[in-house]
Amino acid sequence: MxxxxxxxxxxxxxLRGHSGWQPAWRDSEPKDSYQVVIIGGGGHGLATAxxxxxxxxxxxxxxxxxxxxxxxxxxxxxxAIRSNYFYPESVALYDFALRxxxxxxRELNYNVMFSQRGIVVVAHSEAEMEMAxxxxxxxxxxxxxxxxxxxxxxxEKVPLLNQGKxxxxxIYGGIWQGRxxxxxxxxxxxxxxxxxxxxGVDIVQNCEVTGFLVENGRCVGVETSRGTIRAEVTGMAVxxxxxxxxxxxxxxxxxxxxxxxxxxxxxxxxxxxxxLLYMGTGTYLSQSDKGELVIGGGLDRVLSYGQRGNPPxxxxxxxxxxxxxxxxxxxxxxxxxxxxxxxVPDSSxxxxxxxxxxxxxxxxxxxxxxxxxPAGGWLFAHLLATGEHHEISRPFDLERFRTGRLIDEAAGSxxxx
Amino acid sequence: MQxxxxxxxxxxxxxxxFYGGEAGKERxxxxxxxxxxxxxxxxxxxxxxxxxxxxxxxxxxxGEFFLMERHTVTHEVFATRATRGExx
Ligand SMILES: Cc1cc2nc3c(=O)[nH]c(=O)nc-3n(C[C@H](O)[C@H](O)[C@H](O)COP(=O)(O)OP(=O)(O)OC[C@H]3O[C@@H](n4cnc5c(N)ncnc54)[C@H](O)[C@@H]3O)c2cc1C
Ligand SMILES: [Zn+2]
Numbered sequence: 001m002x003x004x005x006x007x008x009x010x011x012x013x014x015l016r017g018h019s020g021w022q023p024a025w026r027d028s029e030p031k032d033s034y035q036v037v038i039i040g041g042g043g044h045g046l047a048t049a050x051x052x053x054x055x056x057x058x059x060x061x062x063x064x065x066x067x068x069x070x071x072x073x074x075x076x077x078x079x080a081i082r083s084n085y086f087y088p089e090s091v092a093l094y095d096f097a098l099r100x101x102x103x104x105x106r107e108l109n110y111n112v113m114f115s116q117r118g119i120v121v122v123a124h125s126e127a128e129m130e131m132a133x134x135x136x137x138x139x140x141x142x143x144x145x146x147x148x149x150x151x152x153x154x155x156e157k158v159p160l161l162n163q164g165k166x167x168x169x170x171i172y173g174g175i176w177q178g179r180x181x182x183x184x185x186x187x188x189x190x191x192x193x194x195x196x197x198x199x200g201v202d203i204v205q206n207c208e209v210t211g212f213l214v215e216n217g218r219c220v221g222v223e224t225s226r227g228t229i230r231a232e233v234t235g236m237a238v239x240x241x242x243x244x245x246x247x248x249x250x251x252x253x254x255x256x257x258x259x260x261x262x263x264x265x266x267x268x269x270x271x272x273x274x275x276l277l278y279m280g281t282g283t284y285l286s287q288s289d290k291g292e293l294v295i296g297g298g299l300d301r302v303l304s305y306g307q308r309g310n311p312p313x314x315x316x317x318x319x320x321x322x323x324x325x326x327x328x329x330x331x332x333x334x335x336x337x338x339x340x341x342x343x344v345p346d347s348s349x350x351x352x353x354x355x356x357x358x359x360x361x362x363x364x365x366x367x368x369x370x371x372x373x374p375a376g377g378w379l380f381a382h383l384l385a386t387g388e389h390h391e392i393s394r395p396f397d398l399e400r401f402r403t404g405r406l407i408d409e410a411a412g413s414x415x416x417x
Numbered sequence: 418m419q420x421x422x423x424x425x426x427x428x429x430x431x432x433x434x435f436y437g438g439e440a441g442k443e444r445x446x447x448x449x450x451x452x453x454x455x456x457x458x459x460x461x462x463x464x465x466x467x468x469x470x471x472x473x474x475x476x477x478x479x480g481e482f483f484l485m486e487r488h489t490v491t492h493e494v495f496a497t498r499a500t501r502g503e504x505x
Binding site for chain 1: 419430431432435436453454457458460461462464465466467470489490491492
C-alpha cells in the first residue's frame with residue numbers, strides 16, 4: 001500500500017505537493033484467530049512480527065498493543081547502540097544486533113538514521129583503566145571492535161571535557177567502540193511496523209491483553225479489551241509490564257520494574273559528535289541531529305510503574321553532566337520523561353519459553369534493549385516459529401536462574417544502557 | 418522527592434532508604450530437601466505488582482528493616498510499621 005520510498009519518489013511527491021503519500025502501515029481490526037499473537041507493539045514485538053513473516057513465511061500474525069506502537073520504552077529511550085559487553089554470550093547477541101542495524105535502513109526501505117558516531121567511555125584512574133583494558137580485551141577476543149584510548153585521544157574526540165585542576169573525575173583514558181552510535185527510535189518502530197504490515201501482519205493498537213486463554217494447561221490465545229483472540233503460539237514482549245502479564249499467566253519472573261529517566265536540552269550548534277559516558281558519574285549523552293543534548297543515567301531508587309521519574313536521580317544525572325562538561329551549565333532543559341524498564345538480577349535479557357506451555361517471552365532488556373531490537377526480533381521469531389532456541393538466544397533462557405548460569409553483565413561490563 | 422516514614426525515625430527523604438525485597442517470602446528449609454526450582458523461585462521470583470505492594474525496606478540511617486505498604490503507580494504510601502515480633 002505504502003509503496004517503495006526512494007529519492008525519485010520524494011522528488012515526484014515534492015512536485016505534486018506531497019498529496020500522494022499513503023499511511024505507512026495498516027491499523028488493523030483484530031481477527032478471531034492467528035497462528036502467532038505477539039503481545040506488545042514496541043521494537044521487539046514489531047521486529048519479531050517482521051522476521052516471522054520474512055524469515056519463516058508465517059504471515060497470520062498479530063501484534064497487540066495496548067496503546068500506540070512505539071509508545072513504550074522504544075519511543076522513550078536515548079538510542080545508544082553498542083556492543084561493548086563482557087561475556088561471549090552477550091557480545092554474540094548485541095553484535096548480531098549491531099550488524100543487523102548496519103543494514104537496517106536498506107532492509108526495511110525506511111531510514112532509521114543509524115549514525116555510527118562511536119562511543120567513548122571515560123575512565124578516571126589507573127584502576128579503572130585496568131577494568132577498561134579488561135573489557136577491551138574481552139571484546140576483541142569476542143570478535144567485535146574495541147580500542148583503549150589514552151587521555152590525549154579522549155580529549156581529541158571530546159575537547160569540551162572538564163580538564164580543570166579541580167575536576168572531580170580526572171580524565172585518565174577510555175574505551176572506544178567506533179561502530180557504536182545512535183538511531184532514530186520512532187523510525188525503528190515504524191520501519192518494522194511498515195515492513196511487517198506489507199508482509200501481511202496485523203498491527204492492532206488500543207488492544208490491551210487482560211488474560212490468557214488456557215486449555216488443557218496450554219496457552220491457546222488471549223483475552224483482550226477488544227475480545228478473545230485465539231493463537232497457536234503466543235509471545236510476549238512487554239518490557240516493564242512483564243510481571244503484570246506473568247501474574248495473569250500464573251507465574252513469577254526474576255524481574256523488577258523501575259522508572260528510567262532521560263532528558264533533552266535546548267538545541268545548540270554541533271558540539272559533540274560521539275556518544276559519551278563517564279564511568280565516574282554514570283551520566284551519558286549524545287547530540288541529536290536537531291542539536292539537542294540527549295542525556296541519561298541510572299535507574300530511580302524506588303520500584304515503580306509510574307511513568308515519570310523522581311528528582312533525586314535527575315539531580316544526580318545533571319550534576320554528573322555539569323562535572324563532565326561545565327559549559328553545559330548554561331543550557332536549559334527542554335523535556336524530561338521516563339519509561340518503565342524490566343530489570344533482571346544479572347542485567348541480561350530473558351528469551352525463551354515461559355512456564356506456561358504455548359506462551360513464550362522476550363523481555364528483561366532493562367535499560368539497554370533498544371540496541372538489541374533487530375536481534376531480539378530475529379531470535380524471538382526463530383523461537384516462536386520453530387519452538388527451539390537459536391544458538392544465540394539459548395544462554396538467555398529463563399532456565400539460567402535454576403541452573404545458576406547467570407550472565408552477569410552488571411558485574412562484567414559495569415556500563416548501563 | 419518521595420518521603421517515607423521510618424517507624425523509628427519518622428518521615429525522611431527517599432534517598433535514605435534501600436529496597437529490601439517483597440514482603441512475605443519465606444526461605445525454604447531444610448536446605449537438603451530444597452529443589453533447584455524452589456530455591457530459584459525463592460531467590461529470584463518476583464510478583465512485581467502494579468498497584469498495591471507490600472515491601473521490606475531498610476532505613477540506611479538507623480539500620481532498621483521495616484514493612485511498607487504502598488502503591489507502585491501513584492506512589493501513595495499506605496502504611497509503614499516495624500517488623501519486629503510480627504510476621505512480614
Ligand atoms: C529513558 C530510557 C533510556 C534508554 N536508553 C537506552 C539506550 O540508550 N540504548 C538502549 O539500547 N536501550 C535504552 N533503553 C532501553 C530500551 O528502551 C528498551 O529496552 C527497549 O525499548 C525495549 O523494547 P520493547 O519492545 O521490549 O519494549 P517497549 O518498547 O516498552 O514495548 C512494550 C509494549 O508493550 C505494551 N504492553 C504492555 N502491556 C500490554 C498489554 N497488557 N497488552 C498489550 N500491550 C501491552 C506497551 O504499551 C509497550 O508499547 C532506555 C530506556 C529508557 C526508558
Ligand atoms: Zn530509621
